[in-house]
Amino acid sequence: MVLVLHRTYFPEGTQGILEWNGDLICYTIELPWLDKQKRISCVPEGEYILQKRFSKKFGWHLHLVNVPGRDYILIHPANDAKKELLGCIAPVTTHTGIGKGNYSRKAFSKVKDLVYPVLSDNQVVKILITTKS
Template structure:
């Protein structure tokens, strides 16, 4: 089995989050939400754009889900189910502390931009990267490309 890859192209960024188009192995297109860029600060910022390795493992809080490895200055960054990724420091709702939330489509939930059907798409993502057998230890590549010019601005790896 060769290593799979997922690509996220960030297309929007603001107080309600950083939103992207997510391409799964096989070309299936979904969407993603992450918190706004806040200079890679722990628990409040999306991560810097770049190439990462991910590993499916057991999170005490989220269960079996991918962890994004070797994020500069950060640990425990995951891809997990959730809908909102707003700026909590500005009073927006968020299910993410720097993590990537996969979704089926962009939506407005309770008056705030979000992603929909996240739990189902997380399952789809894990099946796609593991040939239908998501289990601890499965690794895949993730590339995050920022087209907003903001989500990663000023970052030097």
């Protein structure tokens, strides 16, 4: 399974559309592109393996494995990239501004409902991050 994240970059943040098999799953928000700097930039474009991960802060969420020069890049709920993200990706139901969205927990539930059963079957799930064309 390969999810595709199509991004649009702005100086204030990054907007995305997350799809699977050409169907919209949800929208995404991220920090702006600042040359892969830790904790202040969105992750570089590329293809990454996703794994389930648990933490006290986020509960069950997703982890992008082997992001060059970065650790613990996650997919987790957040509605304001600059206030709630440190380089991670947040699913949102709609974009409400650059790097902002709403109903993130609802959008993240859609992602989990799609991805977790595949991961539970020990299949590989990847995310391909590209620029929207």
